[in-house]
Amino acid sequence: MSITLAELCIVACAEAFRTSREIIATGIGPIPRLGAGLAKLTHSPGLLMTDGEAFLVEQPVPLGATGDERPMPAGYLPFSRFFDSAVWSGRRHAMVTPTQIDRFGQTNLSALGGTHTRPKVQMLGARGFPGNGIYHPNSMFIPAHSTRVFVPGEVDRVSSPGYNPARRIPGGNYTGIDLRRIVTNLCVMDFGGPDHAIRVISLHPGVGVAEVQEATGFELIDAVEGETVLPGEDQLALIARLDPRGIRSRVLKDNPPAEGRLQ
Amino acid sequence: MLTIDKTMDAAAVVSRLRSGMTLGIGGWGPRRKPMALVREILRSDLTDLTLVSYGGPEVGMLCAAGKVKKLVFAFVSLDEIPLEPWFRKSREAGAIEVLELDEGMFQWGLKAAAYSVPFLPTRVGLGTDLVELGELKTVTSPYGDGEVLVAMPALKLDAALIHVHRADRRGNVQALGPDTYYDEWFAKAADECFVSCEELVDAMEVSYPQDVMANLFERCFVTGVSEAPGGAHPTTMPPSYGWDMGWLKKYAAAAKDPGDWSAVAEWTVGASEADYLASVGGQEGVAALPLPVF
Numbered sequence: 098m099s100i101t102l103a104e105l106c107i108v109a110c111a112e113a114f115r116t117s118r119e120i121i122a123t124g125i126g127p128i129p130r131l132g133a134g135l136a137k138l139t140h141s142p143g144l145l146m147t148d149g150e151a152f153l154v155e156q157p158v159p160l161g162a163t164g165d166e167r168p169m170p171a172g173y174l175p176f177s178r179f180f181d182s183a184v185w186s187g188r189r190h191a192m193v194t195p196t197q198i199d200r201f202g203q204t205n206l207s208a209l210g211g212t213h214t215r216p217k218v219q220m221l222g223a224r225g226f227p228g229n230g231i232y233h234p235n236s237m238f239i240p241a242h243s244t245r246v247f248v249p250g251e252v253d254r255v256s257s258p259g260y261n262p263a264r265r266i267p268g269g270n271y272t273g274i275d276l277r278r279i280v281t282n283l284c285v286m287d288f289g290g291p292d293h294a295i296r297v298i299s300l301h302p303g304v305g306v307a308e309v310q311e312a313t314g315f316e317l318i319d320a321v322e323g324e325t326v327l328p329g330e331d332q333l334a335l336i337a338r339l340d341p342r343g344i345r346s347r348v349l350k351d352n353p354p355a356e357g358r359l360q
Numbered sequence: 361m362l363t364i365d366k367t368m369d370a371a372a373v374v375s376r377l378r379s380g381m382t383l384g385i386g387g388w389g390p391r392r393k394p395m396a397l398v399r400e401i402l403r404s405d406l407t408d409l410t411l412v413s414y415g416g417p418e419v420g421m422l423c424a425a426g427k428v429k430k431l432v433f434a435f436v437s438l439d440e441i442p443l444e445p446w447f448r449k450s451r452e453a454g455a456i457e458v459l460e461l462d463e464g465m466f467q468w469g470l471k472a473a474a475y476s477v478p479f480l481p482t483r484v485g486l487g488t489d490l491v492e493l494g495e496l497k498t499v500t501s502p503y504g505d506g507e508v509l510v511a512m513p514a515l516k517l518d519a520a521l522i523h524v525h526r527a528d529r530r531g532n533v534q535a536l537g538p539d540t541y542y543d544e545w546f547a548k549a550a551d552e553c554f555v556s557c558e559e560l561v562d563a564m565e566v567s568y569p570q571d572v573m574a575n576l577f578e579r580c581f582v583t584g585v586s587e588a589p590g591g592a593h594p595t596t597m598p599p600s601y602g603w604d605m606g607w608l609k610k611y612a613a614a615a616k617d618p619g620d621w622s623a624v625a626e627w628t629v630g631a632s633e634a635d636y637l638a639s640v641g642g643q644e645g646v647a648a649l650p651l652p653v654f
Contacts, residue, residue, distance in 0.1 A: 149654025151538035163653050175539035176388060180464040185484075203487075207460060208451070213493050215454030221442060222415075222435035227462035228484040258487025268500060268508030269486045 100328055102282060103128060103345040105301060105355040106238070107336055108328045109285050111135040113236040113278035114190055119143040120233075121174070121182075121189040127160055127344050129192035129238045132280075134339045135332060151175040160344045183233075184225065187273060190234040192280075196220055197245075197252040198237060200295060200315035202259030202276040202288055204230075205252035213254075223256040230257030234275040240349055242281035242312045249314035260293035282349055284309050285325055286317070296320035302327075303358025327355055364530045368584045370400040370633060373554045376584065377519055379406050380429075384470070384515070384550055385413040386522035386543040387595060389437045390603050393418050394523035394556050396591035399636060401427065402629045412515050414466065414541065416595055417608065420446030421628060423456055424621040430457040432515060434466045438608050439652075445615035459494050461512075467542045469515035474548035481509035519583075520550035523592045524576070525600060527557035531582030532564040534574040537598040544577045552583040558600055560587035590637050590646035602651040607640065 110132025114122050122137060122144040124130035134157030137144040148158045153172030174182055183189040195204035206226055210217030229235055235257070239246050255264065258274055265271060276293070279286040285299045296318040297309055306319050328336065336345070346352045374397070377383070387393040398418040401409075408429045413419055415436030422428050424446040436444040450456050461469070465484045472480040481499055485491045491498075491510055499511040522543050526534040533555055535543060547553040561567035564575075594604035594611070614624045630636030640646060 158654075161653070167653075176541050177539060177544070180467065184464055185482075207489070211452075212454075214457070216451055219443075219448040219451035221437055222433055223460055223462055223488070223490060224435045225463040227488045227490055228464040230488070231483045231486055255487070255489040261487070264487045266486070266498065266508060268506055269498075270483055270507055271487060273483070274487070 099354040099356070100333065101346065102301065102353045102355045102357070103349050104328050104333060104336055105325055106280055106282070106349070107131045107135060107345065108332055109278075109280045109325055110192060110236070110238060111139065113192060113280060114141060114144065116141050116190065117143060119145060119188070121145045121147070123147075123189060123191040125191070125193045126238065126348070127340070128240070128348050129194070130160070131336060131339050131345060132192065133157070135335055138335050139332065145172070145174075147174055157339055159338065160340045161342045180228065184228050185232050187233045189229070190236065190277070191229050192236040192238055193226070194238050194240070195226070195256070197248050198239070198279070199248055199250065199252045199259070201251070201261035202293065202295070203252050203255045203261055203264075204237070204257045204259070205254050206256045207254040209253050226257035230259070230274060231271070232273045234277050236276070236278040236280070239279065239281040242283040242309065244312060244314040247313040247315065260288070283312065289320065290318040294318055298322060299325040301325045302356045366531045366582060366585045367529050367560065368586055370397055370556070370586050370588065373397055373584050373586050374400045374404045374406065376552065376554070377401070377406055380408045381518040382410040382412060382516070384517035384520040384546040385411060385418055386520065386541070386546045387416060387592075388414040388541040389435070390416040390439050390595045390608065392523055392537070392541065392543070392597055393592055393595040394521040395593060395595060396523070396556050396588035396633055397521045397554065397586065398422065399629050399633060402625070412517060414463070415444065415447065417444065417611065420444040423447055423450035425625065428456050430459070432459045432461065432466070434461050434463040438612060439603075440605055441608060441612045445612050446621075449615055460490060461494065462490065465490075465510075465512050466515070467545055468512045470542060470545035470549040472512060472514035473516040474545055477514065479511040479513050482512050483509060484512075485510040515549055517546065517550035518552070520546040520553040521556070522546060522553060523556045523588070523597065525558045525574075525597070526561060526564070526568060527555055527582075527585045528561050528564040528567070529585065531555070531579035531585055533557070533576060533579070533582065534564065534568060534571050535576040536571070536574050536600075540576050547577045547581040553581050554584045554586065555582055556586045556588040556591045558589050558591065558597070560585065588633065589643045590640070593637075593640055593646045596652055598651050601647050601649040604640065604646075604649055
């Protein structure tokens with residue numbers, strides 16, 4: 098069976114989580130969650146993960162696992178102490194999928210268009226994004242790279258802070274803002290440009306910079322060092338173990354092979 | 361010996377509430393919501409409420425029924441159904457005022473109220489739209505660092521509604537399950553806290569002394585106790601029962617078709633709690649709902 102683009106993205110997400118620290122890894126959605134689990138089981142054993150509810154587990158919970166397939170708890174991290182333990186202490190790295198992202202890395206999960214009192218489209222609300230963004234490292238996974246997500250100008254509502262100098266007030270402490278990677282169906286990006294500008298650092302097989310730029314509403318820096326690395330056999334085996342029901346195959350449109358564009 | 365008895369039925373709880381009040385509702389999304397008390401509000405003529413909630417179906421229902429003037433929230437979600445459709449309709453119609461917060465700021469505001477201080481400082485909100493849209497103020501550290509922080513105002517509640525597993529007549533509660541979210545702080549942030557419970561006992565020390573560590577907050581924070589088995593339905597109440605996703609899907613779909621609250625109020629609220637419980641399979645049917653897997 099050929100390696101899928103979803104699996105390539107999982108490995109890229111795992112790379113985003115790479116750390117020598119003992120911090121909570123939170124991957125929201127199947128691909129980021131599998132990436133966090135893969136990171137923990139390979140290069141970053143210090144990562145802590147929850148079972149999706151209140152308990153810390155030393156073996157990542159396989160997607161869709163029930164009953165005996167669920168690992169026993171090793172620790173306790175309920176929501177009731179999440180802000181003390183994980184978020185406001187900076188001991189966490191979250192990977193999320195916001196609805197909009199702008200060139201400053203500001204994201205929107207709140208609402209689209211209209212006014213604050215009457216939005217055109219009401220979404221979830223800011224959730225924990227404002228706190229996550231000001232206190233701990235964050236990355237993003239975007240399954241369909243487009244100008245609807247990577248918007249020109251600013252996001253409609255700023256739910257999480259980025260590197261926008263116009264939104265800084267004198268005396269505020271912004272040192273916790275630490276945006277790491279954006280993994281999409283086309284490429285991997287980081288915030289390594291001047292003033293944290295967004296750069297493309299690797300392209301998935303068969304994707305060109307021009308295509309990525311075309312699908313992005315702001316200017317990107319070309320810092321491509323090569324193709325995004327394909328998963329190795331060991332990584333594929335771990336991914337299959339963490340996702341025995343193949344939920345990863347439903348995330349990207351048509352579940353393309355990683356090297357499908359080369360054929 | 362004089363004894364304390366705080367038991368009252370849900371209608372008596374609601375009779376203690378007033379239109380225009382600020383109500384805190386415990387739980388988190390579609391989890392551990394005091395739905396029996398919420399349904400009783402929906403059966404009443406209370407209106408003009410300010411809700412303070414980590415929002416689940418109760419927010420959508422109360423908004424749809426026209427009970428809400430203002431919502432203080434960080435999200436409203438049914439979890440597997442990420443966006444609460446009745447809440448969305450209210451927002452997109454401009455029908456309610458909102459104070460949108462971060463989840464952490466929200467509990468910080470409850471704690472400020474519980475600690476009887478006007479605000480608590482935080483970095484959360486800096487660099488986002490929340491501060492300006494919420495008209496939040498900043499405060500400068502009086503110490504050498506001079507750091508400028510957001511002053512999260514106390515979220516003082518007129519009343520809090522919380523659902524627990526067990527309570528006794530004097531208001532000793534036991535909240536079981538893996539996570540009680542911020543229920544403790546809703547209780548402490550409120551002038552009056554009304555608790556509904558799966559099981560009412562005469563005296564906790566007789567019935568469940570072995571589980572005393574589940575006493576989430578002391579009985580001095582409890583004004584009234586109401587027995588409501590299945591009282592969190594359709595939300596999840598671990599370990600007793602899971603959410604009723606079938607019910608929630610039907611409820612969510614009804615926001616589009618027929619899209620009119622009056623057409624769904626009957627089955628989502630019921631003429632009485634007994635009617636409602638019977639309509640969802642009775643106490644046994646609710647108890648049989650499997651716990652969700654995350």
